[in-house]
């Protein structure tokens with residue numbers, strides 16, 4: 001399997017399967033001398049972990065990060081940072097029903113066709129458990145890129161949509177509710193809806209919005225490695241993501257230039273921010289903002305018609321402990337992938353001029 005690494009100068013390689021001994025990663029390229037707050041890393045991991053509230057999967061995975069190398073007395077040493085998270089709550093028999101059959105809209109069929117071998121336990125490498133390693137690395141990246149601040153939050157669950165998420169400036173309620181929506185009234189509606197969806201044995205999609213503040217001008221390489229292109233790749237590499245838009249996004253296609261252009265103030269900032277903080281693939285110093293759309297995940301607690309590995313029709317029953325809606329747990333994943341991109345471009349930008 002190729003493609004387990006992300007980034008050029010700040011590069012993360014992840015390893016591990018859902019029900020193996022552990023999963024983790026190696027960060028290559030983190031400079032020496034970054035002060036690392038391990039409690040902050042663990043706190044980010046806790047925001048992703050299963051079993052954290054009544055509206056997410058009830059798997060109880062403690063997800064404790066162990067750093068093996070590259071950090072000494074609280075500082076990075078410039079050597080590779082190796083880390084792992086042990087898998088301690090595997091119930092592999094919950095997955096025996098998918099050993100020879102394919103969950104519709106999951107990755108079972110394509111893995112079998114591509115590799116001819118498949119660790120079906122918990123979905124193996126296709127499980128979003130892999131993203132725990134991204135959260136650890138992203139949390140370390142966040143510490144490298146200070147004073148940049150990255151905040152993601154849930155802006156839609158099904159058709160319940162928060163209007164103009166790019167204008168949200170009060171983030172204080174996000175971690176005070178299990179949905180991670182910044183608006184109390186909308187958060188309550190979303191929570192009730194997710195509970196209803198779970199009762200019906202179904203799943204629902206949603207959207208995460210992300211805002212990065214204090215980003216300096218100049219991050220991003222203007223041809224193939226545009227900042228928004230790398231952010232798009234980062235987001236689209238997250239399990240269950242179906243869409244990415246930044247700035248005015250798809251709505252921008254309906255507007256006129258005279259209404260859409262971001263006019264300058266004398267200090268180079270802009271009066272509006274339809275560009276989403278990126279012009280020509282390079283950050284312009286305004287807030288970067290984007291939206292990430294997640295599908296309703298595949299595993300539903302209902303009978304579904306599917307096929308087995310011989311191509312015979314079978315009925316599959318949903319089993320195991322799954323998320324009815326993944327967006328609350330995906331918020332720290334979106335932040336982590338954003339931090340990885342910004343850390344990589346921060347290091348790359350050091351070669352842009354004398």
Ligand SMILES: Cc1cc2nc3c(=O)[nH]c(=O)nc-3n(C[C@H](O)[C@H](O)[C@H](O)COP(=O)(O)O)c2cc1C
Nearest residue numbers: 106107126127128239240297298299322323326329
């Ligand atoms: C935080 C998170 C949790 C997930 N949990 C589940 C789950 O419980 N059940 C499931 O079928 N898919 C779950 N997924 C999605 C699958 O990993 C994903 O749909 C699958 O790998 C197929 O990839 P694709 O949807 O990107 O095509 C989750 C995704 C995320 C981001």
